[in-house]
Structure formats: C-alpha cells, structure tokens
Amino acid sequence: MAISQEISYRLERLILDGGLAPEQKIPSERQLAARLGVSRAVIREALHELQGRGVIETQHGKGSFVASMVPQTDTVDDHSPLMHLFEGHPRTLYDLLEVREQLEGQAAFLAAQRATGADRHRITKAFRALEDTDPLSNARSDHSFHLAIVEASHNPVLVHVLSSLKNMMLMTVQASVANLNPRQEMRKKIIRQHRQLYESVISSKPGVAQKAAMAHVRFVSDSLREMEKDGAQVIRMPVPPDGSAQHSFQSL
Template sequence: MTIRKNLCAQIVHDLGRQILGGEIQPGQAIPNESVLCERMGVSRTVIREAVKSLAAKGLIRSRAKLGTTVLPSVSWNFLDPDVLEWQAQTDVDGRLLRHLTQFRLGLEPAAAAFAAQCASDDQLQTIRDAFQAMEGAVENAEDFLVADLRFHTSILHATGNPFFSPVANVIRAALKSSIRVTNRQSAENRKSIPLHHSVMQAIWDRDSVAADHAMRTLLGDARARIQKAGGGKRPSTLLPNPQPESSVQSHE
C-alpha cells in the first residue's frame, strides 16, 4: 500500500468512526477540504479520495456549493466491513449486537437448510473440520473465535446459492462482533459445542428441516447470552432513528 493510500485509509477511518460514534450527526457537514488538509497534513487529492470512499459506504454526500454532509442512517451500508467495525468500536449498549443477531436469525437457518441439501463432500468436510477446531479451542478465546467464524461462513458457502457466498465475506465482521461478546469464557464456549454439533450433524445427514431448527436454536442461545450480558442499559448513538428524506436528500 502506498503512502497516499495509507493516509487516505486513516482519514476514512477517523471520519467514519466520528460519524458512527455520533460526533458528526446526520445532516451536519464535515469540515471542508481546506480545513481537513490543514488539520491532517495531507493533500486535497487524499481528502477527495477519502470523501469518495465514505460516499461509497453511504455515509456522506457532496453537493456543489452545499458542501459534504452526513446522510441519514437509512442510507448507510451496514454490511460494509468498515462500517461494522466502526459500529463495534462505539457500541456502548449492545444495540448493534441485537441487530446483528436479528440479521443472522433471518439468514443463517435458511443457509443451514440449503447447505444440507446442496453441500459437496468437500464442503461438508470443511464444516466438520471447523467444528472439530472449535472443540479443540474451547480454552482459547481467540482460536475459538477463528474456528467459529469458519464454521458459520463455511455453511454459507455450502448453500450452492451464489448470493450467499458474497454475503459470507461481508457478514464475517458481523459474526466477529457478536461472537466476541457471546463467547468470552471457556465455559460458555464449551456449552455451545453441542449446539454447533447439532447443526453440523443435521447438515451431514442432509436433513434440511433439522438443520434449520438446529441453527435457530444455536442463534437463540447466542441471543440469550447477549441479553444476559446486560446490553441496552444506556442510550446509544448507534443506528439513530431514520430521519425524513426531506432533511437530507438521497445520494442516488
């Protein structure tokens, strides 16, 4: 990565985190090019590249004579890995995790059912290998996280549906954010092993109904552990209530 790209990435990160953290609210303008150039010690070219990147993520929009403003949250690309990471860094009340779990509940049971029907022998083995890696890593939080991520994304890849595979790469950050909270202790990791085994076995048995049910049970357990962790006790700046379209025009 060149120096210019490094600088651009840092500016994108800084501004993105400010937006997701609520420091710059929807409808507010970000500093203009001159101010950003002076503040960050970079060229206008770097600033323009950073602005384009943030616009591509649905966070901001530039308009002639009106400057660059933050768009309503309904425009933000919540499946963008960077956006998810910035959310996770500022998720003070667990609201993000609840939304991610709802998203997973809408996606992964169906994926497990499709995987049971469509997975190749190699894909079945990849799912089993990931499960066995989880079994061997219950005492190591980071290794368990890696194996758990592999387990869930392998199932998405095994659906045989081309629309699931790209989503698997995008929601990796979502799974990571959720799993880091729900699998903090080895005892909790150990308790989740039978639930993961039920999912894996149903897929191996080519039982789509059982696979759907097992995945719902697994994610229901994850949701219960998120709630047990005490999320939602403080107001959050994350995922603010959508603003009327009239307040900030669409960026399309």
C-alpha cells in the same frame, strides 16, 4: 481532487512508508499549514480524515500522533465502513444477530440439502478444529465452522451477503466467545448446539439443521442480552454521546 484529500494521502503515505513512527508526534496544525502553504482549515479536514481511518489520534492541547497500529492480531478489519457504525452502538450487535439468525438458518438448511462430499469434509474438519481449539483462538474456529456451512449452501448470493458482513460477524462471534465461553455451563450449551448443527447438516436433515442454526444464534443473542442486563460489559468501546434514538435531523 480536493487539497485536503491530497494532504491526507500524503501524510498517510508518509506514515506508512515509515517516515513517521507510531506514537510519533505530528507537526502542529499551524506548522503544517505554513509548511504546505494552505490554510489551517484544510489541514484540520485532512487530519480528521486520517482520524476517521484510525491512522492518527489527536489530543486537545497536546497534538496529533501516529496511531500505534497495535492489536492487528485478532482484530477485525478496522477499515470496514460498517465496523465503525457498529462500534459503540450495541443495538446494532443485536440487529446483526437478528439478521444472522435468519441467514445462518437458511444456510444450514441449504447446506443439509446440497452439501457435496468435499463440503462435508470441510465442515467436518472445521468442526473438529472447533472441538480441539483453546478458547483463545476459538473466535476464528467458530467463524470458520459457520463459514464452511454457508459455503456448502451453494448459493453465491448468500455467500456474498454473509461475506460482506464478515467483519461484523466476526465481531459478534468474538463477543459471544469472549463473554459466553468462559462461563462453563454456557460453553457446554454452545458446544452441544454446534454438534447438533453439525450432525444435522452432515446427516442431511434440512429442517433440523435450520432450527439448530437459528436456535444457536438466538441463544447467543439472548445470552448476551441477559448478561448485559446484569451489568456485564458486552462490547468494549468508548461510550458515544448520549443515547436517544434520532430518527431525523430535527432532533439533532
């Protein structure tokens, strides 16, 4: 294994084992290089790796610091590779919603066909929870509801694919909840859509369920787009450099 990898692992372990507290300053690159007997380059590479993982943060002229592992409460898994591709690239949000529309529609269709008694019970339970919860914890409830339907499709591949996208899904759900729910009329529409989806699945109407699920996702997507057009901040994140679409390295 490369030296820079070893060093990044050692530093990470040091941090995780409590040797270094959040907010604490890490020795300077030159100090680390001297202390570990390697060049500054490998130190920098190791630090960049930790930076990529969100373990540390670096400030020009000041130094590197252990990242404060803050909002682990309702925050999605930051270690998911795609999460980072997603952050700051709002277009991907809509790409995901595009795919989600299709897959959720199919899941609803199949669920309406295949849901067993146990499935229906789980779906009903999730739906009830969705009705009761306050908007704050709503993202989880929302996701749980959709997940229950997906699982009722009894298609392992579908379940696997959607669970692979779980983190990103949570993100879109979160975006919709955070941005759409507060608006009363939006919230009512979404509740009605959920109810429609729920009832069509439970009453075994595949076609209706599919349309309902797709319409729901589409509605969320369109609404977010609309709000964004009005200047609302849909995704919070440091703005990435420029905006032109690069389709090959030529344009880099």
